[in-house]
Amino acid sequence: MCFLFSLWFLRLANTMKYFTWIIFTIFIFSWTSTIRAGQTLVISTDCGPIQGIKDKSFVFKGIPYALPPVGNRRWKQPIPVNSELGTCWHGIYPALKFGNTCAQKNPLNESLTLGSEDCLYINVWTPTVTKSAKLPVMVYIHGGSLQFANGNWPTYCPTESLVMETDMVHVSFNYRLHAFGFMALDILSSASETKTSGNYGFMDQLAALQWVKTNIENFGGDPNKVTLYGQSSGGTSVFALLASPFSSGLFQKAWMLSASPILNKTLDDASRDNQIFLERSGCSTLQCLYDLPVDDVIKAVPWNVYPFWAMLDQGDLPVKGQFDGAMAIVDGYIIPRPPFEAWEMGKTIDVPVMIGTTGQEIDYQPSYNDLYNWTWSHYENVVTSKLGTFGMDVAKRALEFYPMYNVTPEYQFTSLVSDIRVTCPNDILATKAAKTFKSPVYRYVVTSAPSAPIHLFGLPFPARYSMHAWDMLAFFGTIVDYITVQQSDKMFSEVMRREILSFVHTGKPFTETWETFENSVAILNTTISVAKNYHETECKYWMNNAKLWPYAWIN
Template sequence: MVFIHGGSLQSGNSDQSGYAPTEQLARDTNTVYVSMNYRLQAFGFMALDILSKNSKTNTSGNYGHMDQILALKWVQENIRSFGGDPNKVTLFGQSSGGSSVMVLLASPLAKGLFQKAWMLSASPLLTKTSVGANIDNIVFLNNTNCNNITCLLQMSAHDVTQAVPWNEYPFWAMVDQLDLPVKGRLDGGLAIVDGYVLKETPFDAWVNGRSNDVPLIIGTTAQEIDFEGIPEELVNKSTYDAHVLRKLGSFGTDIARMALRLYPLGKESIRHQFTSMVSDVRVGCGNDIMALWAAVNTDSPVYRYVVTSVPSAPVSIFGMPQDTLLSFHAWDTFAFFGTMQEIMVRPSNNDIMFEANIRREIMSFVETGSPYSKDWLPFPESVVLLSDNTKVTSGYHSYQCDFWMQNGFFDYSWVN
């Protein structure tokens, strides 16, 4: 199994405590694990005409994905020496690592380098072209005060980072992605259709029969954004309503009022409803669309799950406050890795049962191409809710997702 870490294609590494395969995991699952570092941020994904003109491939950007492909080639050439089988490679990644899996499913350069894939909380949106990226990244070029390749290559790493347009369009900081969208505010896509790593969008590769056709599992969590808390002003129904109306009102009052009806306060807390709403808009519903396109246009099965398990006690991940109590971004990753003790004081029996369940389902998929639960049918015939047990359903938040997708909110899915 080959793991690609997340971090918005801008941060992270392959050996973060709790968020990487371990020796214990290898022993427990009798599997050889590989993780990788890859170029990030501007060093991994800056697309500029001035760079393309000085490239052997006449392209620029997607350097981080080239590194990932190189790592997969290394696995093919060397993994037998470590007890692995190059013909039984499962590629998996979380967050932007999951988005990277989508790229590699569509890339002709990754053909034959893996036989199964598992995407965890991926960004489903990848439509930026090299032409569009070159236009967007003029902001970066202007910030460097460079007008030739020699000047660019002589810049320090610090100066390159400082030149990135964090808070001006194309908004590399993406601070809005943990909140409801505002009409017209779109973040910068770092991965692009460059004509080399990606010759077409992943969705087009599926439709045109040019994707890497392998069994696939696509997973998200019910409250993806519940790891930084919610806006401080959301303290009662009045402030909840006002925030939703202010943000979604940019798409029309009817849209905002319908959203309040779809995610009403009552039995559920403000935090639960708000994080569920934003997570559906930004991640979950878009992943349903992605799963459908993959399922309809490939011969291999596509399986879809939503994690509904919640930690039994507050957790702290990636240096965030110890405040998370819902089904947060990466909860399935920590469970599979068996590293819950790294993020919470003492996992409960339910937490440990969730860990055992997700491992049972995933390792069956790794070994056989299908999950452990026999009634978990390929998408769209079923969607599974994963907790300490596996609950097979016909869909998750289907009515809400129909509303969001029919009103054009796929374009506001997480990017990167």
């Protein structure tokens, strides 16, 4: 019906162009605004029409942004789905259900496999499909250690309520993970046009961002008002893309939540580390690798032997000389050089940046299942045995900074590990960015805690403090999916939303006293306070005196 009306108006435009287009605009606006909840609608994209659904907002799920990276397309750059390449679908594409999860171990039962290699799909939630709306766009990169999850993981993705409450277009997508997304091997490099391998997941992310730039106007968004954000390894992905020349013009602001600030593993080193994968796969040729079943690829990954892709020690204190390998690497192509080095050379995507961490990052999944039952003696023994490997003076200083008989053993331990692994390293990340970006850089630390214990993502440990992803749940508005929301939870969510939405709209936070880093750090709780720094004495010691920077989170 809409198509027939459009043809009629276009013919009329030959003689009554001015009045016709006014009437046509009014008609289209009226038609879209009268679509009732539960009804479907069709809009245009570069690749042709797609069908979505109107609920609270307009929702389009599982739109292919690249061809399935299967068979001989495994471990290669994604091939975009676009009209220029002739890779589009035929007819109306039904964007009514989420696309496949990318192949991965089941995080709740790692003996099982989830998903498929056919997984490069993008999702759009929007309050309007009026092209002239030009709304800000927030593009979300999901976390999961570059191993798990997807762009529509329950409680860990945008929601229709978020869309309507923020009046913005929200986008999420899937990208290749672990071995499928980040395998670097000489045999793969030799067959590549760029003579590189690895970082395929980053290539997928760039393809998704290019899709947004090309298409988002049809969903009411402005391609020149894109904020890229990600939590955990999603934050790491944002960090990586800020150093990629291929990111130029694809986003105008960046928000990193609990990112890993170390990205310096070279292609050569990673290829050497990953030889064990090749040996375990039983393959000696490319075709064998392409033909390897998904389950066999996952089984061949060195999860619990070096390079320890499972990274099970990341929720624990470091031990001297014990490192995990990296999935994200400096491949010389997508990431031409380590981000800090690139930034110092002026080779950066210079946009306003927000960098956030939480006070007790590891509280949701520490390395010790009995942590909640620890005595102070247990706490002292673990701190001494682990940090004592760097010298007993280091362990002694830890017990001074995070003393016994103060709060609880689990609070002190999760605070200590979080500072060494995440908080203090992210200060270094913020410092490097602030010194090399012309655009403003802001830093916050969350000290808010949930009003009741939260079993994040169904994991067994009951997080009680300012755990990993607490700021993400507050922004998404999904705290309600875990606990009965109390006033303190609501107030924290309001603080997060207010400050971040201001950043998205203006490039700076709402609170005027929150200055750029290193002039201030915002402490986010039920209210916001601004300080010169957070745990300055502790961080200077861990990063400079004890030289624990290399033990920061990776991936």
